[in-house]
Amino acid sequence: KLKVNALIANRAFAKGLIIYPGGGGADGVNGDHLLLAPPLIITAKEIDYMVSILDETFTEIFNEIGKV
Numbered sequence: 001k002l003k004v005n006a007l008i009a010n011r012a013f014a015k016g017l018i019i020y021p022g023g024g025g026a027d028g029v030n031g032d033h034l035l036l037a038p039p040l041i042i043t044a045k046e047i048d049y050m051v052s053i054l055d056e057t058f059t060e061i062f063n064e065i066g067k068v
Helices: 004-014 044-065
Strands: 020-023 032-035
Touching: 004 020, 004 032, 004 044
Parallel strands: none
Antiparallel strands: 020 032
């Protein structure tokens, strides 16, 4: 109901990370998911940067919706 996938994707995009949000993974209707599709030539440093953006984004969104 909260469309957490879209909240995370939009916030991450504002930080420079493109994520593909999706829904219905649990039963065709419920459940949020995110798809990450880095290039095959991604470096360890770029992976660390991507994960840091995700961590920051998850923390912000979950604090805002009261889930942490």
